[in-house]
Amino acid sequence: MRAYVGITDFDWYQRLSSLPALEEVNFWQPGGNRVFRALQPGELFLFKLHAPRHSIVGGGLFAHATTLPVSLAWDAFGEKNGAQSQEEMRARIERYRRSPIEPHGDYKIGCILLEQPFFLSPDRWLDSLPDWHANIVQGKSYDLQSDAGRTLWSQVQAALHHGERASKWPAEGREPQPRYGEAVLLRPRLGQGSFRILVTDAYQRRCAVTGERVLPVLEAAHIRPYARGGEHRVDNGLLLRSDLHTLFDRGYLTVTPELHLEVSRRIREDFQNGRHYLELHGSLVRVPDSRDEQPSRELLGWHNTEVYLG
Secondary structure, three states, X not given: OEEEEEEEOHHHHHHHHOOOOOOEEEEEEOOOOOOOOOOOOOOEEEEEEOOOOOOEXXXXXXXXXEEEEHHHHHHHHHHHHOOOOHHHXXXXXXXXXXXXXXXXXXXXXXXXXXXXXXXXXXXXXXXXOOOOOOOOXXXXXXXXXXXXXXXXXXXXXXXXHHOOOHHHOOOOOOOOOOOXXXXXXXXXXXXXXXXXXXXXXXXXXXXXXXOOOOHHHEEEEEOOOHHHOOOOOHHHEEEEEHHHHHHHHOOOEEEXXXXXXXXXXXXXXXXXXXXXXXXXXXXXXXXOOOHHHOOOHHHHHHHHHHOOOO
């Protein structure tokens, strides 16, 4: 079990700590030239402020890391990027990037997706970090079984126990971690933005039906909608072109448990058209290689029965 302490600025912390009931945040890195790989899903990521404050001020459970164009990061997370607007976020990216400013460029940034975030009030900030060196510029990993890691874990547990927002972490519905005990790996419960990005990456940024790669028109569809008891889980998702997503949600399309696309005859009856969609009927749907990321056959069966118009 590991933890990572990542360095961020006070504006990011201040903005996010003021938002109520956050279920996820995007800890972004302006360079976008590498993917963060220091943690496994469910391990702890902590926020440490730049100089002159030098304090740990919060954290969350690591879910996924990737690189994204800033437009998609904003569409997926909005203010949960720690900015009030996409323009403000771009301005912050430009402040840190060493390359020339591109007024119309869609900057690629590193994104570290964190679930169940918590933020400590200033009186509970952790000012003393074990085994920390002043020349660290991005962050540092800790083995929570080492002396330094156990010290850090105890400090975080104490701050959470006494902090104003401690009751909100771990999230409601999860077993609390033992106070001052050993660190325990938790499965992070995804928010809507993280669901969108994990599904997008699981399908290698290609529509499951058409293979379309134009990222702005690709959307993560819930097989069983969240409003009807579905969860933000990769196996409850399909990456679809936006028009196919709309038709899937409205029951004009479905995917069978055998992973074939079915197009309802109602599409022609209701719209006196739909030839291009009907031509897709029976086609094999592409899914991720990993079994854990493939769509649940049970959920596909539910969509066939409860949503599809036949």
